[in-house]
Amino acid sequence: MDSAVARERALDAAERLFYGRGVQSVGMDDIRGASGVSLKRLYQLFPAKEELVVACLERRDVRWRQRLAAHVERQGDARERLLAVFDWLETWFGEADFRGCAWINVYGELGATSERVVARVRDHKQAFRDCLAGLVAGAGLDAALTGPLFLLAEGAMVTAGITGSTAPAAEARAAAEVLLRAG
Missing domain, CATH: 1.10.357.10 (Tetracycline Repressor, domain 2)
Incomplete structure (x- = not known):
């Protein structure tokens, strides 16, 4: 998965989770699970939550x-x-x-x-x-x-x-x- 696709998947998942549950209740592992983007790639794209x-x-x-x-x-x-x-x-x-x-x-x-x-x-x-x-x-x-x-x-x-x-x-x-x- 290239970086642009990974970024969009991460943003889609994060936005849905943050809006639905709140930012503080959502961890990077939740975003990994919902997006299918590995934690390593997530942190490459977004070094901090x-x-x-x-x-x-x-x-x-x-x-x-x-x-x-x-x-x-x-x-x-x-x-x-x-x-x-x-x-x-x-x-x-x-x-x-x-x-x-x-x-x-x-x-x-x-x-x-x-x-x-x-x-x-x-x-x-x-x-x-x-x-x-x-x-x-x-x-x-x-x-x-x-x-x-x-x-x-x-x-x-x-x-x-x-x-x-x-x-x-x-x-x-x-x-x-x-x-x-x-x-």
């Missing part, structure tokens, strides 16, 4: 933002694009394996001990906020709406992760509609 966590977050970030952007871009009206963010969240929350926001989860586990993980989490959240800022600007709305919309979405993520319900997305969307009417 932290490197594997960071790589998982970076890869997941790209996919997450691409999925969101694809959904939002299907909307013709600029204001509907903003609301489509919340519709997409509702779809995401309804996925069978949804366990909340991976970045919030990892931050809760490792935020006090890993500056690299904190940096990836902050980068992801800033990119999401920037996405919302772009949508707000594209709709010709006051930039001050970005913060409240970001907090509505983030709050919905946390609440959906805890409750296992898609309802927080619809509730956040309704609040966003109120904000947009006022803005």
Whole structure:
């Protein structure tokens, strides 16, 4: 198995295990078993578990933002694009394996001990906020709406992760509609 294939298998297994069980409860041996990549190769690719966590977050970030952007871009009206963010969240929350926001989860586990993980989490959240800022600007709305919309979405993520319900997305969307009417 070449390095690129081994890396992808390791990342697939690690992401699934970390998201499903938490980072600290998953050992490198678990990843070896789930990926079929030997421990020796795993440690060649990722000399420390932290490197594997960071790589998982970076890869997941790209996919997450691409999925969101694809959904939002299907909307013709600029204001509907903003609301489509919340519709997409509702779809995401309804996925069978949804366990909340991976970045919030990892931050809760490792935020006090890993500056690299904190940096990836902050980068992801800033990119999401920037996405919302772009949508707000594209709709010709006051930039001050970005913060409240970001907090509505983030709050919905946390609440959906805890409750296992898609309802927080619809509730956040309704609040966003109120904000947009006022803005």
